[in-house]
Amino acid sequence: MSLSATRHRTVEVQGQQIFYREAGDPTRPTLVLLHGFPTSSHMFRDLIPALADEYHLIAPDHVGFGQSSAPPVDGFDYSFDRLTTVTEALLDTLGLDRFALYLHDYGAPIGLRIATRHPDRVTGLVVQSGNAYLDGFTPFWDALFAHAKDRTTHEPAVRRLLTVEATRWQYTHGVPTDLLDRIAPETWLLDQAGLDRPGNAEIQLQLFWDYQFNLDVYPDFQRYFREHQPPTLVTWGRHDEIFGAAGAEAYARDLPEAEIHLLDTGHFALETHGAEIADLIRAFLRRAG
Template sequence: MVHVKAPCPDEYHLVAPDHIGFGNSAAPPVGEFDYSFERLTEITLGLLDTLGIDRFALYLHDYGAPIGLRIASRHPERVTALVTQSGNAYTEGFTPFWDVLFAHAKDRAAHEPEVRRLLAAEATHWQYTHGVPADRLDRVAPETWHLDQAGLDRPGNAEIQLQLFWDYQFNLDVYPDFQRYLREHRPPTLVTWGRHDEIAGLIRDFLRRVRQGLVIRP
């Protein structure tokens, strides 16, 4: 979960939808919906079209990165800028954390028990607190991981997450498209990364591919 809060002048609007299977959006069972990043991209683009939003800046984080970069690479004329918070478009961004997920992509049955542990409360808490200096841990609101875990613990949600874990491998097939978009269009981009992030590694190539780039590593 990322809390998106920012004062916006009257001429700007912030649209932060929950993807299908997350937050307050519908979460149909895996057998009734195609939980893939391609399908989530189609729905997100459909929302923008329905709202009549023709031009927009994209905020890329976590699963939103491959979704947003699909939109940007296929409709570059609509994108004014990018903000990426640990959003990946390069294989160098995969840390050892991902090893079990890519092993799961090759053999779901063999690695599912280990991957399911990533959905446990201890793992969710770790994502929010690991790497945070001890004297700053009190700044991490506990409701963040509790709210995330409540969503993960809904009936059928583990199967949704497992399906998306498995489907993530196909994002790598379109990384060349993402990289071509960044190389050829060079959108103004703000790149932010956590200094101690063990899930997403710093992608220096982002700066080499954008016209105006700023990296922040808190």
């Protein structure tokens, strides 16, 4: 079988079954792709084969998402610290010593924790709608931050983020009308099927609540940027109403050499600009080494 073909695999990590997609020659430079909410490694289904001729790609599903284990909330610590620990252990299990990181949404606080702990292992960062600064938080977050302070009162509001209407909105908001036909409906329907599994709503509510603690480590992320100056490519939807464009531009504050591209789309930029992003990543990784 060609190494460029995507393989779908599962490995046990810290007692959890972690599903991941892999393609490319493992002797070539590795790019680890970390997805966000409410999706899975499925979001990288087109990007992986687009880069597999030249790079080794690994895209795991986080615990509670996609095809990975999803134990109930009383059987697993659903926190971003814990998801980071599992991801670190996966990379060690797969023998990945050096890699670039693709950070999307939830993948950003997970991947940047890894980078701050192991700066010598990270060859570069590709960021798509993944905040490391307070800049760019939009009104979308008002209910989530209120929920962080008072879970009981604000839980009904954040539960609405788990509906199919909200999931579809994440894919379509900010996308120009003439590009909407690029978005396959199975994207949000597959994500929704994951959200609708018994017990998954409670998992997502716990992660919504825990997100507040990511902001506490933003200074650590920014210190890592200043001290280590990792090569960084930012490809971000200009019209993203979850993580606004100011979140993309903020990276230049500590990474003056960062390459920042604001694309004419929304939160899931790969759905409308996948070929363009693949070309940007290929050129970036060649320069980053």
